[in-house]
Amino acid sequence: MSKGTTAVTLIPGDGIGPExxxxxRRIVDATGVKIDWEVHEAGAxxxxxxxxxGVPQDTIASIERTRCAxxxxxxxxxxxxxxxxxxxxxxxxxxxANVRPVRETPGVPTPYSGRGLDLVVVRENVxxxxxxxxHMQTPDVAQTLKLISRKGCEKVxxxxxxxxxxxxRTNVAxxxxxxxxxxxEGTMKRTFEExxxxxxxxxxxxxxxxxxxxQLVKKPEQFEMIVTTNMNGDILSDLTSALVGGLGFAPxxxxxxxxxxxxxxxxxxxxxxxxxxxxxxxMILSAVLMLRHIGELEAASSVENAVMATLASGVRTRDxxxxxxxxxxxxxxEAVIGNLGKSxxxxxxxxxxxxxxxxxxxxxxxxxxxxxxxxxVDVFFQTEEPPATVGEAAQxxxxxxxxxxxxxxxxxxxxxxxxxxxxxxxxxxxxRFITRGSVxxxxxxxxxxxxxxxxxxxxxxxxxxMFDGEPSFSRAQGEI
Numbered sequence: 001m002s003k004g005t006t007a008v009t010l011i012p013g014d015g016i017g018p019e020x021x022x023x024x025r026r027i028v029d030a031t032g033v034k035i036d037w038e039v040h041e042a043g044a045x046x047x048x049x050x051x052x053x054g055v056p057q058d059t060i061a062s063i064e065r066t067r068c069a070x071x072x073x074x075x076x077x078x079x080x081x082x083x084x085x086x087x088x089x090x091x092x093x094x095x096x097a098n099v100r101p102v103r104e105t106p107g108v109p110t111p112y113s114g115r116g117l118d119l120v121v122v123r124e125n126v127x128x129x130x131x132x133x134x135h136m137q138t139p140d141v142a143q144t145l146k147l148i149s150r151k152g153c154e155k156v157x158x159x160x161x162x163x164x165x166x167x168x169r170t171n172v173a174x175x176x177x178x179x180x181x182x183x184x185e186g187t188m189k190r191t192f193e194e195x196x197x198x199x200x201x202x203x204x205x206x207x208x209x210x211x212x213x214x215q216l217v218k219k220p221e222q223f224e225m226i227v228t229t230n231m232n233g234d235i236l237s238d239l240t241s242a243l244v245g246g247l248g249f250a251p252x253x254x255x256x257x258x259x260x261x262x263x264x265x266x267x268x269x270x271x272x273x274x275x276x277x278x279x280x281x282x283m284i285l286s287a288v289l290m291l292r293h294i295g296e297l298e299a300a301s302s303v304e305n306a307v308m309a310t311l312a313s314g315v316r317t318r319d320x321x322x323x324x325x326x327x328x329x330x331x332x333x334e335a336v337i338g339n340l341g342k343s344x345x346x347x348x349x350x351x352x353x354x355x356x357x358x359x360x361x362x363x364x365x366x367x368x369x370x371x372x373x374x375x376x377v378d379v380f381f382q383t384e385e386p387p388a389t390v391g392e393a394a395q396x397x398x399x400x401x402x403x404x405x406x407x408x409x410x411x412x413x414x415x416x417x418x419x420x421x422x423x424x425x426x427x428x429x430x431x432r433f434i435t436r437g438s439v440x441x442x443x444x445x446x447x448x449x450x451x452x453x454x455x456x457x458x459x460x461x462x463x464x465x466m467f468d469g470e471p472s473f474s475r476a477q478g479e480i
Contacts, residue, residue, distance in 0.1 A: 026333055119226065128148060133147070151364075182474065413476060
């Protein structure tokens with residue numbers, strides 16, 4: 001590798017991936033930036049070879065070496081039980097932040113044209129529901145674990161503020177569902193509110209995620225940056241891309257402390273593969289983010305301006321204007337290359353500094369309570385018996401133990417002792433047992449479970465603890 005050359009792993013991807021990846025590569029090469037492209041595969045073809053992750057070891061080794069990848073869309077076959085190759089890559093390299101910018105684009109008319117949309121969604125990228133920890137508690141009831149860590153929240157929030165400062169943005173909103181999920185989504189909100197004062201020049205505010213979606217449709221120009229949890233960010237970022245023309249204009253960056261992976265947000269669209277009709281803009285703009293990441297700021301702005309000059313001149317693909325007058329992928333790519341060095345008055349690339357990635361804290365646990373007390377246990381179990389029968393049986397099970405039955409619930413609503421709620425039950429309930437007065441031990445819980453298992457088929461257990469005198473668990477609806 002010659003001096004001044006940057007090694008980048010290029011994963012062409014599936015379906016239309018090779019076409020849009022080649023478009024981006026040609027344009028980057030045309031800027032004169034020296035890239036040593038290491039081409040490797042991942043996705044559908046790898047799955048077909050029997051590799052369950054969809055990511056071969058030589059691809060992993062290349063990314064470990066280059067620490068930077070440009071990736072086309074990958075297909076995950078449906079119904080075969082494989083993990084998404086996209087998710088595999090994000091988790092393998094702990095690319096904890098997914099950055100998805102959108103901006104009003106000349107030549108791409110939308111209902112929001114003329115309103116100056118220019119915002120970024122920063123999505124936590126490796127935990128939340130997307131940790132993918134699921135179980136069938138019974139054949140009728142499925143469970144997934146929503147895991148939100150203080151560490152994960154802190155990393156993505158600090159990156160969002162660093163990115164806002166690098167791009168000269170003035171406000172950062174944190175979107176959560178903390179009004180309902182006070183512990184999981186609430187952790188994101190509380191972490192944001194603790195970190196925000198470290199950035200006094202930025203207007204930091206919290207918004208409930210459903211209101212955020214409402215406001216993005218009603219008045220999107222009020223947002224400059226939104227930081228949020230994984231699933232919220234997945235949904236909101238697709239919404240924001242629609243405001244500026246759709247997924248064909250939606251780039252993204254998966255950023256970690258050591259590795260960055262850049263990709264278009266859209267899928268592999270196999271029915272269009274090889275037809276030279278797809279819009280490569282999202283992939284080209286992902287390459288712009290890559291160029292900024294490796295410090296090639298001038299080349300990044302040159303490519304971005306060339307794309308906008310191309311669109312403003314009327315050179316557009318069929319997803320923008322239909323078949324009449326549209327150009328194919330190759331012609332569009334050549335037009336962008338021809339417009340390198342040009343710009344248009346109505347659009348100027350944002351002046352940005354190179355992002356300085358925050359250095360995460362090394363600790364595993366960020367919050368260390370002074371006191372921890374074990375005060376009870378929640379036992380999820382399978383039953384088709386009525387709540388009154390269940391409650392009476394569970395009471396008898398607890399007799400003579402250190403715990404007593406407090407309530408039984410189904411899908412979050414107390415069903416014993418009986419409340420006024422009308423219930424259409426499933427075959428999974430939860431019995432909450434609490435201490436009769438003193439702090440209990442794990443052995444006390446094991447004794448109870450031994451008895452409980454002789455009467456009911458329990459499927460899941462959660463300890464109930466107090467951290468510094470505060471409960472670490474929520475109440476059921478109707479629970480006192």
